[in-house]
Amino acid sequence: MKSTRRRAIAAAVALGSACAAGFAWANGYPSKPITLVVAYPAGGDTDALARLFAEKLAARVGQPVVVDNRPGASGIIGSAYVSKAPPDGHTLLLAPSTFSIAQLVLKSGGASGYDVLNGFTPIVQTGSLPLFLVAGSASGLATLKDLVGAAKGGKPLTYASPGSGSPMHILGEMFNRAAGVNLAHVPYKGVAPAVNDVLGGHVPATFITLGPVAPYFANGKMLPLAVASRERSPLAPKVPTLLELGYKDVEVTAWNGLWGPRNLPPEIVKTLNGHFNEILKMPDIVSRMAVLGTVPVGGRADALGKINAADFERFGKVIKELGIQAD
Known part of the structure; x- marks a missing residue:
């Protein structure tokens, strides 16, 4: 009995020491x-x-x-x-x-x-990061209705993204399907060149995060047409959601x-x-x-x-x- 008890005590002490050592290591993080x-x-x-x-x-x-x-x-x-x-x-x-x-x-x-x-x-x-559909002022598109109407009317339109396979590219193709349009994808290697070409009028619109384009809203060089989140973004509460505008299953954040x-x-x-x-x-x-x-x-x-x-x-x-x- 005594031998069994001693072994149990020894095991408990060893376990306690191991736990203490483990917590000491964790509490000492980072080393x-x-x-x-x-x-x-x-x-x-x-x-x-x-x-x-x-x-x-x-x-x-x-x-x-x-x-x-x-x-x-x-x-x-x-x-x-x-x-x-x-x-x-x-x-x-x-x-x-x-x-x-x-x-x-x-x-x-x-x-x-x-x-x-x-x-x-x-x-x-x-x-x-809410994703926005933004048009350049040179495009002449002031609302999402303008964009969809132009596309369905046969005007060839494109959209920029920061790269093929990006969430913005996926959103663009989901929007094409939901709206029944065919905006051609123009991929760029990063956000900056995509934004620059929309500003320059080379591409009419882009799906993008807010940070790179917000400075251009105040001077009218870019216009936010919609946001793809479930609810309006607290960062741009006046911009309607795609769902509000009648496009379902196009939520990408x-x-x-x-x-x-x-x-x-x-x-x-x-x-x-x-x-x-x-x-x-x-x-x-x-x-x-x-x-x-x-x-x-x-x-x-x-x-x-x-x-x-x-x-x-x-x-x-x-x-x-x-x-x-x-x-």
């Missing part, structure tokens, strides 16, 4: 600089957000947070890098919603070496979120989620995100996993039905 990977070039919206968050997170955790741009293949290169990183919380990924669909639209996506549904640990959805490698310890997820939920409430962060066309979200870690899975399923079907591919 070195954190790398925040952005799978796109410097200067874009995701990069700008990453640098905002990096500064705030570094001040809270007492370690440098370094933004590492690893662009290529619609975000697949940077995402693959993080998927292979040690799950210790020192390598993270800030990704836009292209994360969910990149493998679906690229011919080589299946060879990327990671599982977009199960190969990462969701930490927090940082923001939501972009987002961004923070991810870690698979099997990131729950205590680290909880720590990072808590920090970001506080960061996303800071007035200077809220105002800066608004300039970038982003509404702060926050919330539980699993909410990000759910929106990723929902987009993967929904847009997977749309991509297949409409034959959408990236260059």
Whole structure:
């Protein structure tokens, strides 16, 4: 009996020590600089957000947070890098919603070496980005009714997007189907050239996030025709939704979120989620995100996993039905 009791006590002490050591390790996080990977070039919206968050997170955790741009293949290169990183919380990924669909639209996506549904640990959805249909003033299109009427009347019209296979491209093709029109897609390598060509009158309209185009609304160089979110955006409350204007099943909202490698310890997820939920409430962060066309979200870690899975399923079907591919 005594021997059995001694073994039980010893086992309990060992288990307690192991748990204590585990929590001590988690509570000591981070123990070195954190790398925040952005799978796109410097200067874009995701990069700008990453640098905002990096500064705030570094001040809270007492370690440098370094933004590492690893662009290529619609975000697949940077995402693959993080998927292979040690799950210790020192390598993270800030990704836009292209994360969910990149493998679906690229011919080589299946060879990327990671599982977009199960190969990462969701930490927090940082923001939501409503997508707008915007016309250039040179187009002569003042309303969505003008655009659809012109298209149905036989006028050849095009729309710009930041790239083939982007959420904006998918939205454009969903709108074509819902409206019964055939706006030809003109893909660009990024937001800036797409916006410039709409401003220059080379392309009449674009599906785009708000940040890059909002400065042109006040001077009349661009006109917002509709927003593709379920409800009007608080960033542009006067712009009607596509649903209000009679177009169903054309709801597409972009987002961004923070991810870690698979099997990131729950205590680290909880720590990072808590920090970001506080960061996303800071007035200077809220105002800066608004300039970038982003509404702060926050919330539980699993909410990000759910929106990723929902987009993967929904847009997977749309991509297949409409034959959408990236260059």
